[in-house]
Amino acid sequence: MILRPCLDDFKNIGYYLGKIILGLGLTMLIPVILGLTRGEINPALDFVMGIEITLILGLVLTKLCFTEKDLNWMQGMIVVSLSWLMAMILGAIPLYLSGHWKSYLDACFDAMSGFATTGLTLVQDLDHLSFAHNLWRHLIMFIGGQGIVIVALALFVKGISGAFKMYVGEARDERVLPNVIHTARFIWLVSIVYLILGTAALAVVAMLNGMRPFNAFFHGACVFMAAFDTGGFAPQSQNILYYHSLPFEVVTVIIMVLGAINFKLHYHIWMGNRKEIIKNIETVTFFITIMLTFFITAVGLNQLGTYPKAVMFFRKGFYQLISGHTGTGYMTIYAQQFINEWSHLALVGVIIAMALGGAVCSTTGAIKMLRIGIIFKALKEDLKRIILPERAIVVQKFHHIKEVFVEDKQARAALLITLAYLVLYGIGAIAGMWCGYPFLDSLFESTSAAANVGLSCGITEVNMPAVLKLTYIFQMWAGRLEFMSVFTLIGFFIAAIKGK
Amino acid sequence: MNKLKAENSKRKIKTQSLKFLVLNFGFTLFALRLTLSVVFAQSISSTELINNAKQYDGKVVVYTGEAIGELMARDKFAWLNVNDGKAAIGIWIDKNLAKEITYTGSYKSKGDWVEIVGIFQRACPEHGGDLDIHALGMRKISGGRQDIERLNLSKRNQAIVLLGVLCSIWILTRLKYK
Numbered sequence: 150m151i152l153r154p155c156l157d158d159f160k161n162i163g164y165y166l167g168k169i170i171l172g173l174g175l176t177m178l179i180p181v182i183l184g185l186t187r188g189e190i191n192p193a194l195d196f197v198m199g200i201e202i203t204l205i206l207g208l209v210l211t212k213l214c215f216t217e218k219d220l221n222w223m224q225g226m227i228v229v230s231l232s233w234l235m236a237m238i239l240g241a242i243p244l245y246l247s248g249h250w251k252s253y254l255d256a257c258f259d260a261m262s263g264f265a266t267t268g269l270t271l272v273q274d275l276d277h278l279s280f281a282h283n284l285w286r287h288l289i290m291f292i293g294g295q296g297i298v299i300v301a302l303a304l305f306v307k308g309i310s311g312a313f314k315m316y317v318g319e320a321r322d323e324r325v326l327p328n329v330i331h332t333a334r335f336i337w338l339v340s341i342v343y344l345i346l347g348t349a350a351l352a353v354v355a356m357l358n359g360m361r362p363f364n365a366f367f368h369g370a371c372v373f374m375a376a377f378d379t380g381g382f383a384p385q386s387q388n389i390l391y392y393h394s395l396p397f398e399v400v401t402v403i404i405m406v407l408g409a410i411n412f413k414l415h416y417h418i419w420m421g422n423r424k425e426i427i428k429n430i431e432t433v434t435f436f437i438t439i440m441l442t443f444f445i446t447a448v449g450l451n452q453l454g455t456y457p458k459a460v461m462f463f464r465k466g467f468y469q470l471i472s473g474h475t476g477t478g479y480m481t482i483y484a485q486q487f488i489n490e491w492s493h494l495a496l497v498g499v500i501i502a503m504a505l506g507g508a509v510c511s512t513t514g515a516i517k518m519l520r521i522g523i524i525f526k527a528l529k530e531d532l533k534r535i536i537l538p539e540r541a542i543v544v545q546k547f548h549h550i551k552e553v554f555v556e557d558k559q560a561r562a563a564l565l566i567t568l569a570y571l572v573l574y575g576i577g578a579i580a581g582m583w584c585g586y587p588f589l590d591s592l593f594e595s596t597s598a599a600a601n602v603g604l605s606c607g608i609t610e611v612n613m614p615a616v617l618k619l620t621y622i623f624q625m626w627a628g629r630l631e632f633m634s635v636f637t638l639i640g641f642f643i644a645a646i647k648g649k
Numbered sequence: 650m651n652k653l654k655a656e657n658s659k660r661k662i663k664t665q666s667l668k669f670l671v672l673n674f675g676f677t678l679f680a681l682r683l684t685l686s687v688v689f690a691q692s693i694s695s696t697e698l699i700n701n702a703k704q705y706d707g708k709v710v711v712y713t714g715e716a717i718g719e720l721m722a723r724d725k726f727a728w729l730n731v732n733d734g735k736a737a738i739g740i741w742i743d744k745n746l747a748k749e750i751t752y753t754g755s756y757k758s759k760g761d762w763v764e765i766v767g768i769f770q771r772a773c774p775e776h777g778g779d780l781d782i783h784a785l786g787m788r789k790i791s792g793g794r795q796d797i798e799r800l801n802l803s804k805r806n807q808a809i810v811l812l813g814v815l816c817s818i819w820i821l822t823r824l825k826y827k
Contacts, residue, residue, distance in 0.1 A: 188757075188798070189756065189798070190798055191798060191800065191801045191804060194800075194801065194804045194808055195804070197808050197812075198808050201808065201814070201815050204815055205811070205818055208815075208818050208822055209818060211822075212818075276718065276732055276737065277717075277754055277755065277756055279756040359720070359721035359722040359727065359728070360719060360721055364719060385717070385737070386717075386732065386736065386737050387730060387737050387739070390739065391718060391730055391737070392721075393728045393739050393779055393781070395777055455772065456778050458774055458778070460777050461772055461778030462778075463777075464777035464779075483699045483780060486699065486702070489699075489700060489702065489703075490772075
């Protein structure tokens, strides 16, 4: 029997959702400040209106649903999934008001793409977008990469046990520190430190490449936020190709890889445990999968002789691959070049890389390295059981901060999530083909959306069918939250309708 | 003897006319090739260039668009990104040629509209495989301008109304709590 949700459920969800919305509203102050300092009055007004609407909604929710009760698992999950939808709707307000998005759906698409750190975009005339709006596009990636709920946990929530339920709901299955709020603050500390260092590095390179200091720092900050959070937005329409610079590309590769590493691993490296990098199952799997997918891509590119020189091969072939594998989506080629100049095999290499993703508890999407590692270890264990004598005791271990024995429960969970991702990639591909796009193009774009990557082969553009825009929005949302909180929300709606 | 002379002069005339014909044919061919290449290179859009990169690879093209972003000087050359409304393409240009650029497109300015004549590269070997154009010449078609931003009154009024609503709700919440 399904139980219909009671009033308390709605109140709890509404109250915590309201708090998160209030937090989101306050983050819009940053582009307002930048807009005013750069003399961009109308863009600043767009954000003022965005803040007002967001705060009104947040205040109404916290007032109407005021409660002192803590969240249960179901409520925590629903708060998370609804927070991301509300962030999309509210975060799109200033974007839409700028006039650079053709419809509100397009603005919502970009807002979800930003928060989910995907990087697919429907913006028009990006090269004339204001500093304030451009900063917002990248800031939402920074917020979304760390997690919208993490922002609220780190800044606005003090000592609630429900915090952990929201933390898990946001696809973070690992705590860096015993206390979840301390974990959230640590994640922000890591991100801010890297933000300062990364921005400085990119800005110096940009200045050496002939950019003016303010622009160099602005571009540095924006590109860092999108690279570290494996997002993929860039301030100019040519993406990373705009800079025409090898050093700039090298720095972005380093930042993308840092973003794809588990925050727990960052913590251990910071604490001096550097050996963990070479022992950890995630980094080992990451290295192997990069090599394998690059091999496939390289063979594919060689078939057509697309990039005959080694430097070209690195800057075009390897760059797109590592960008796809880390889930960033930064591009140094035009979207159409994927289809026109890359062989099918090379595209398959990139699709596999995108589908695999980076580490758990990082800013990447997709299946993730820990799950791939566990599945591989479980498979190895099963093969050993078949090969070795029946009386032999077979155990399989892996190293992830500490030595862990592979259990059936872990393998099952890893396989289920992997299966869910494969289904999600398939759904988008079918939707693409239904709209008339070829199979490989549809699969490429669908994997990019669902794995929160952002590489595009040209399907994502203003005139693509609305149904495909909605499909990709769903894929980005479900892919970023890793299904559980999305399934819980769907279950909640069914219970509200059919429950007794 | 006279007959031989006459035959020789006839042969000479024949050879000369043949030479003339060959030269004429060659010239016509050259002129045709020149005309074709100009036609080939006239106002090619970024979409056309990107979608048919192999076809245009290494050819002289004419590309027109707005100078955007900023001019990035690299030694004696500079990178200039030019957007024709569909996409932007990087132009590798002599710094002296680029001096003509006064405005580049951004939120606050419309960039100069320029016509670039240059060699199109699908995957430039000099620049790590970038799709770019190495400029041979540049002509400013129309100058850009600084955009003066005017306050959008409708937005301002909406913001004031929303502020009123927000303040009222905030006061109401405070009252209830007290």
